[in-house]
Amino acid sequence: MPKNKGKGGKNRKRGKNEADDEKRELIFKEDGQEYAQVLRMLGNGRCEAMCIDGSKRLCHIRGKMHKKVWIAAGDIILVGLRDYQDDKADIILKYMPDEARLLKAYGELPENTRLNEGIAGGIDEEDDGGADDYIEFEDEDIDKI
Numbered sequence: 001m002p003k004n005k006g007k008g009g010k011n012r013k014r015g016k017n018e019a020d021d022e023k024r025e026l027i028f029k030e031d032g033q034e035y036a037q038v039l040r041m042l043g044n045g046r047c048e049a050m051c052i053d054g055s056k057r058l059c060h061i062r063g064k065m066h067k068k069v070w071i072a073a074g075d076i077i078l079v080g081l082r083d084y085q086d087d088k089a090d091i092i093l094k095y096m097p098d099e100a101r102l103l104k105a106y107g108e109l110p111e112n113t114r115l116n117e118g119i120a121g122g123i124d125e126e127d128d129g130g131a132d133d134y135i136e137f138e139d140e141d142i143d144k145i
Helices: 010-021 097-105 139-144
Strands: 033-043 046-051 056-061 076-081 088-094
Touching: 033 056, 033 088, 046 076, 046 088, 056 076, 076 097
Parallel strands: 056 088
Antiparallel strands: 033 046, 033 076, 046 056, 076 088
């Protein structure tokens, strides 16, 4: 039987992120950085994001955030622009939903930015259909079956 040389399994690694829930200071963009909204995740630590300046960029999730901060479509992120590649950027920070609302209130994000546009944003909820999903049978119909 092999001996266990480590300090625990994957459950130990999962429990390290407990101090992330407390309030953090709101970080604004500096020169060389831009706000963006994730359009879609591409895999391999990359995503496609629409920057506030109007250009679509291929973004790379930095190693410090990889497998620790989960990014989904519709999230507001802060990207670091590259001097040598204009169509690529690096994700520096993911804003929490309340931080994104604060950014919009401060005027950092344009008014037409939809903050809650995630995966559930594309689902149309129509309650005015009027069609029933069930069929009523009368006693005569049941006897025929």
